[in-house]
Amino acid sequence: MAGNHALAEGAIQAGCDAYFGYPITPQNEIPEYMAARMPEEGRVFVQSESELAAISMVMGAAVTGKRAMTTSSSPGISLMQEGISYLCGCELPAVIANVVRGGPGLGNIAAAQSDYFQAVKGGGHGDYHLFVLAPASVQEMFDFAFWAFDLAFKYRNPVMILTDGLIGQMMEPLTIREPSWPRATPVSFDARDWALTGAAGRPPRSFKSLFLGDGVLEAHNAKLQAKYARAAATEVRYETVATEDAQLLLVAYGIMARVCRETVDRLRARGIKAGLLRPLTLWPFPTAWLAAHAAQFAHILVVELSCGQMVEDVQLAVQARTPVSFYGRAGGGIVTCQELTAVAIERLGIKETS
Amino acid sequence: MKYQPPHALQPVSTHYCAGCGHGVAHRLICEVIDELGIRERVLAVAPVGCAVLAYDYWNFDVTEAAHGRAPAVATGMKRCNPDKLVFTYQGDGDLAAIGAGEIVNAANRGELISVFFINNANYGMTGGQMAPTTLLGQKTTTSPAGRVARREGWPMKVVEMLTQLDGVAFAARCALHTPKHIRDAKRAIHTAFVTQMQEAGFAIVELLAACPVGWGVTPIQAIELVEQQMIPVYPLGVFKQASSPVSLPS
Numbered sequence: 001m002a003g004n005h006a007l008a009e010g011a012i013q014a015g016c017d018a019y020f021g022y023p024i025t026p027q028n029e030i031p032e033y034m035a036a037r038m039p040e041e042g043r044v045f046v047q048s049e050s051e052l053a054a055i056s057m058v059m060g061a062a063v064t065g066k067r068a069m070t071t072s073s074s075p076g077i078s079l080m081q082e083g084i085s086y087l088c089g090c091e092l093p094a095v096i097a098n099v100v101r102g103g104p105g106l107g108n109i110a111a112a113q114s115d116y117f118q119a120v121k122g123g124g125h126g127d128y129h130l131f132v133l134a135p136a137s138v139q140e141m142f143d144f145a146f147w148a149f150d151l152a153f154k155y156r157n158p159v160m161i162l163t164d165g166l167i168g169q170m171m172e173p174l175t176i177r178e179p180s181w182p183r184a185t186p187v188s189f190d191a192r193d194w195a196l197t198g199a200a201g202r203p204p205r206s207f208k209s210l211f212l213g214d215g216v217l218e219a220h221n222a223k224l225q226a227k228y229a230r231a232a233a234t235e236v237r238y239e240t241v242a243t244e245d246a247q248l249l250l251v252a253y254g255i256m257a258r259v260c261r262e263t264v265d266r267l268r269a270r271g272i273k274a275g276l277l278r279p280l281t282l283w284p285f286p287t288a289w290l291a292a293h294a295a296q297f298a299h300i301l302v303v304e305l306s307c308g309q310m311v312e313d314v315q316l317a318v319q320a321r322t323p324v325s326f327y328g329r330a331g332g333g334i335v336t337c338q339e340l341t342a343v344a345i346e347r348l349g350i351k352e353t354s
Numbered sequence: 355m356k357y358q359p360p361h362a363l364q365p366v367s368t369h370y371c372a373g374c375g376h377g378v379a380h381r382l383i384c385e386v387i388d389e390l391g392i393r394e395r396v397l398a399v400a401p402v403g404c405a406v407l408a409y410d411y412w413n414f415d416v417t418e419a420a421h422g423r424a425p426a427v428a429t430g431m432k433r434c435n436p437d438k439l440v441f442t443y444q445g446d447g448d449l450a451a452i453g454a455g456e457i458v459n460a461a462n463r464g465e466l467i468s469v470f471f472i473n474n475a476n477y478g479m480t481g482g483q484m485a486p487t488t489l490l491g492q493k494t495t496t497s498p499a500g501r502v503a504r505r506e507g508w509p510m511k512v513v514e515m516l517t518q519l520d521g522v523a524f525a526a527r528c529a530l531h532t533p534k535h536i537r538d539a540k541r542a543i544h545t546a547f548v549t550q551m552q553e554a555g556f557a558i559v560e561l562l563a564a565c566p567v568g569w570g571v572t573p574i575q576a577i578e579l580v581e582q583q584m585i586p587v588y589p590l591g592v593f594k595q596a597s598s599p600v601s602l603p604s
Contacts, residue, residue: 060430
């Protein structure tokens with residue numbers, strides 16, 4: 001199955017009640033799949049008139065306690081930033097997938113990882129965070145849909161699945177079953193005690209992000225920050241490969257983590273002790289792991305399909321305990337194992353005799 | 355007969371200026387909700403604009419929406435909850451300018467929602483700027499010499515425009531400046547909810563409202579301006595009623 005289809009089916013199996021979306025390449029397979037499958041399941045599919053409308057429709061579904069989802073690709077996600085800020089301000093659950101393509105502007109339709117800043121640092125206005133999950137395979141596209149709805153409802157906050165055109169389009173075997181990991185617990189999808197369900201036998205409820213009273217917005221922001229701090233302490237997920245004895249640490253997520261995994265083997269075959277840190281959550285970021293382990297490496301090399309974005313979070317975590325450098329390509333080129341192996345050797349300052 | 359405020363309206367003071375049409379519009383909507391017995395089934399969307407605080411005044415479930423996006427939010431609410439009665443309450447900057455795409459497409463999809471559209475010919479909340487609905491010659495803070503058609507375009511006739519769309523089952527324009535007009539407006543609001551309850555299609559009621567502060571006149575003068583200047587540009591009546599197109603009974 002293709003990655004985009006796996007994400008769509010994963011969302012359906014995870015109980016997605018409503019999908020709203022607008023066409024954009026390279027993620028059209030998701031709305032197309034949803035247009036066929038959601039009505040079969042008796043659930044809601046609407047093709048919106050824009051990404052502005054799609055994210056607002058998600059908000060409309062979310063205020064009534066439904067599991068709502070939208071997907072898009074980079075330029076469309078830029079338009080959704082308005083609604084994402086409102087979802088965070090109103091503390092509403094939602095799942096948003098960005099099948100990233102090259103930018104800025106219309107860019108191109110090749111795979112890219114250049115929306116990291118937008119996803120992780122908050123592309124919309126105000127102090128907020130999204131959970132940002134980075135799948136690296138077709139199976140994870142499926143599995144992470146469950147995890148995303150878990151986090152969205154556990155914290156009543158939007159969750160972004162940050163993937164790319166390559167994972168979205170590539171075909172791999174997929175096992176369809178409810179994943180046990182990574183998940184978030186405890187989660188209740190019963191929204192009756194907070195959602196807009198009609199003011200029957202209870203006082204009316206409202207969702208708002210407008211707080212005009214003296215000090216009220218400050219208190220609201222403090223509450224949001226406390227939630228983010230709880231999440232950051234609990235929900236960080238990452239994988240490490242061969243880091244115990246490594247002199248070189250590669251850090252990469254998504255599709256580049258797969259290239260780096262292979263590169264670790266190639267480097268070790270040449271006697272260079274390399275390891276890999278792959279964040280599954282880009283927010284919250286595995287800052288604590290990096291801070292605790294940075295000193296053991298001679299060099300940390302961050303690899304992204306961008307001009308260098310996640311590298312800033314790595315540098316912040318490492319705090320100059322170890323040299324950190326960056327290698328990447330932006331605009332459609334994929335970093336290969338061969339290329340990366342040579343770069344790693346050069347960064348370590350190893351003179352190889354051949 | 356003893357005066358009873360509608361149960362659907364909270365017993366609180368509003369922030370609206372003297373002579374503003376929002377208070378009347380809120381009350382009419384709440385009276386109709388009481389009369390139809392639907393308060394516990396209503397889900398509403400408040401706009402960005404003067405009526406953003408409507409959730410503090412209404413005694414039913416309300417959500418905020420980003421500026422102009424109320425019809426999209428309402429679409430998500432209604433599609434997921436077809437048993438609920440969903441309405442948006444929007445001003446002219448919200449609906450006719452920044453939310454033009456959302457209102458046209460929600461109407462065109464025939465979303466089973468009711469839209470109450472307050473046309474007071476300016477942006478009230480932000481201090482009286484020009485709106486798509488501002489009259490030709492009308493002075494606002496962003497058309498200080500008066501609106502000129504070749505520079506700022508013409509007053510946008512929203513209900514006439516939406517009437518062309520097949521998804522629209524009910525479209526009417528009413529005014530809120532005299533008791534007779536208020537009675538007509540209440541009838542149209544009633545029909546807009548009934549249209550939704552019958553699942554006939556999208557329903558919109560445009561309500562011409564005075565904005566004395568935004569217009570820089572007294573409340574009395576503002577009422578006269580609605581009659582003398584707005585109604586000639588924005589004719590009143592039922593523009594579309596899917597089952598039986600009729601004009602408003604007097």
